[in-house]
Amino acid sequence: xxxxxxxxxxxxxxxxxxxxxxxxxxxxxxxxxxxxxxxxxxxxxxxxxxxxxxxxxxxxxxxxxxxxxxxxxxxxxxxxxxxxxxxxxxxxxxxxxxxxxxxxxxxxxxxxxxxxxxxxxxxxxxxxxxxxxxxxxxxxxxxxxxxxxxxxxxxxxxxxxxxxxxxxxxxxxxxxxxxxxxxxxx
Numbered sequence: 001x002x003x004x005x006x007x008x009x010x011x012x013x014x015x016x017x018x019x020x021x022x023x024x025x026x027x028x029x030x031x032x033x034x035x036x037x038x039x040x041x042x043x044x045x046x047x048x049x050x051x052x053x054x055x056x057x058x059x060x061x062x063x064x065x066x067x068x069x070x071x072x073x074x075x076x077x078x079x080x081x082x083x084x085x086x087x088x089x090x091x092x093x094x095x096x097x098x099x100x101x102x103x104x105x106x107x108x109x110x111x112x113x114x115x116x117x118x119x120x121x122x123x124x125x126x127x128x129x130x131x132x133x134x135x136x137x138x139x140x141x142x143x144x145x146x147x148x149x150x151x152x153x154x155x156x157x158x159x160x161x162x163x164x165x166x167x168x169x170x171x172x173x174x175x176x177x178x179x180x181x182x183x184x185x186x
C-alpha cells in the first residue's frame with residue numbers, strides 16, 4: 001500500500017508510546033528476523049474477525065514476545081493457542097512496529113535491545129478449544145468472532161484506537177488482495 005494510505009490511520013501514522021517503548025508503524029512484507037522480538041495477528045475466521053477480552057475488561061490483539069530461539073511463526077502459533085484456543089491456518093505480514101526501548105535492560109534477556117521489531121500481520125485462525133491461559137500470560141475471559149464494525153466498537157470502547165486501526169488496515173489490505181475468506185498459506 002502507498003505510504004500516503006497510512007495517513008488514513010491517525011494513530012498508526014504517529015509514534016506510539018508503550019511504557020518505555022517508542023514505536024512507529026511502517027508497511028512491510030518481511031523483515032530482518034534477527035530484530036523480531038514480538039509478533040501479532042489480526043485473526044480472521046472467514047470474513048469475520050476474532051477478538052478476545054482479558055480479565056481486566058480490555059479487548060486485545062493476539063500476539064506476544066518470542067521465547068529464546070523461537071521463530072516468529074512458531075511464537076505466533078503458540079500465542080494463538082494460548083490466547084484464542086486456536087490453530088494458525090495462514091499469516092500474511094503487512095507491517096511492523098519499529099521499536100526502541102529506553103529501559104536500561106531488555107524486557108527479556110534474549111530479545112534485541114534497545115531496538116527491535118514487532119511484526120504485524122493478518123491471517124486465518126481456526127478456533128479449536130479454549131484459551132490455554134498460562135499462568136504467566138493474560139487471563140482470557142472471552143473469545144468472540146465478530147464483524148469488523150463490532151471489533152472496532154469494542155476496541156474504541158476501551159480506548160484502543162491503535163488496535164481498531166490495525167483491524168481496519170488489515171481489512172482494507174485483505175479486500176485489496178482478495179483475501180477475505182482464506183488468507184494466504186503460511
